[in-house]
Amino acid sequence: MPPAPVPASGDGLDRAKLLAARYKAAEARPYLASALYALTVVPSRRVGTMAVDRRWRCYVAPAFVDATGVGELAGTWIHEAAHLLRDHHGRADLLPAADRHDRLRVNIAQDCEINDDLLADGLRLPPGIVEPRLFGLPAGRLFEEYLKDVPASCPHPPDCGSGAHGLPAPWDLGESGATDGVGPVEAEALRRSTAQAVRAHARTRGTVPAGWKRWADEVLEPAVDWRRALAGAVREAAAWAGGAVDYTYRRPSRRTAALGGRVVLPSLRRPLPRVAVVVDTSGSMGDDDLAAALAEVTGVLREVGAGGNRVTVLACDAAVRAVARVSAVEQVELAGGGGTDMAAGVRAALAVPDPPNIVVVLTDGHTPWPPEPVSARLIAALIGPDAPEPPPWAETVRVPAPR
Known part of the structure; x- marks a missing residue:
């Protein structure tokens, strides 16, 4: 698919460096190219590094781009695309309410699911990233499995946006934002086409990491949810x-007052x-x-x-x-x-x-x-x-x- 549009300049973002990093990521992992180029760049000084929303908009901090090498930026591009490809926000919506609203721990668990695969794949990531071994946990698990063992505090708490943990972020453009982004139907099509590209790459070159192979199998041959x-x-x-429903006299009906208190009516109870x-x-x-x-x-x-x-x-x-x-x-x-x-x-x-x-x-x-x-x-x-x-x-x- 053609590259997503890039907002006009004048915001301090080094686009040449950022887009060179995306090209590097797509060249190194061609099976992820469609997903990477579907991301719409939105400069934002409110985001710490890079983050995504549900509509595949990628919010980028100009200062982060300035301070980070192209290799680490390429790894960050893949990291953010992985949140969306793995439907982290959709899976977070299925968590129990208490877990779902703890965005920090959910995001840490999601980063553990992604980063162990990326590091094993030899990708370079910025310093301070979260990975399972920091918490004494094994690699290769889903974020729902990591969540119960993730501590409430972290030295470098991540916030990869509503495209990851599912909760609105301060920088989100929302549904009425200036850039439309990717809708749910197109997002699902992107996941399937990327999964097919992963399988094709594995057949012809055999160099796809095990984590991406498992993901592709789950997308193309889903089990019952x-x-x-x-x-x-x-x-x-x-x-x-x-x-x-049942009637109870423990809390009289509000219609009792209309009868002057001469008759006490029961109220309905919904247990x-x-x-x-x-x-x-x-x-x-x-x-x-x-x-x-x-x-x-x-x-x-x-x-x-x-x-x-x-x-x-x-x-x-x-x-x-x-x-x-x-x-x-x-x-x-x-x-x-x-x-x-x-x-x-x-x-x-x-x-x-x-x-x-x-x-x-x-x-x-x-x-x-x-x-x-x-x-x-x-x-x-x-x-x-x-x-x-x-x-x-x-x-x-x-x-x-x-x-």
Whole structure:
């Protein structure tokens, strides 16, 4: 595609140097050329170094360009393009609310995901960049995996803009900015064309880093977005449960005053949904499967407003081994290791004094189920590609096992 337009001069930005660095980056990594040239340059003295927004506008600090060599600028171009190619802002939108609004930690985790690949690829980056080894973390992970281990402070806190962490930045032009940028449909087309270029380059030259190969495979052969599917299923069930109403005299209706206090009318009450999570802890479930799936479900439940002590977690193999009302995944005890009977876990979840509206069952599917529909809405989160189908009256979400 043709290069994106460059704003007029007069802002102190050394365009010749900046664009020479982009040319160098595209020449060194030709499979990224389309993405690099799709970025629109926007000079800004408000940004620290370089940053991007959701519309593929690249905000550049003139002072940063002056102080940085062409080689390091080329690496920075690729770094910023990687945020957009990997859809970091879209993935950040799916994080639990508490994590999503912590832009510093999200950005650090995202930089860890990118920079380990770029450094392994031999690219030069400016001093002070963030990489996993600074925090004692292994390379090769996704930013969602790094996030839980990223500290709240960092010696060189990055801000790569709303195209990375997803939150508005002070320098953003917004939707009505002077430069239109790239829309969502064109952005997705750019990701696919870049992924195809990565594959073609790997076939003909065999020099594409493993991180980019994995990314291309995920773009061109996407797995089901189970996190979004599970979030949608739980939100729908929560809305259904939260829609139930009852009458209460604890808070009289506002219409009581119109009757002169002679008659007290009840008001309508809309209760919060009660949620139970039944976790299969039988011998066929690995620790990584349990930890990954439970962490995701905990985030979804927190997102739909069922946090605090309203989430009951039951560990179950052939029988229920542990029951706890939790507000964080660290409070869960995953006892078990024997046979499998999720029907027992569902019965136990429904037998508590204040039974749930929603029951989420995390299992590999090799289990008996209740013989008929239960009184709560049941969501079966099936872990692994070979999990057999649950009963047709259960809602099903398939969860890929961790690699």
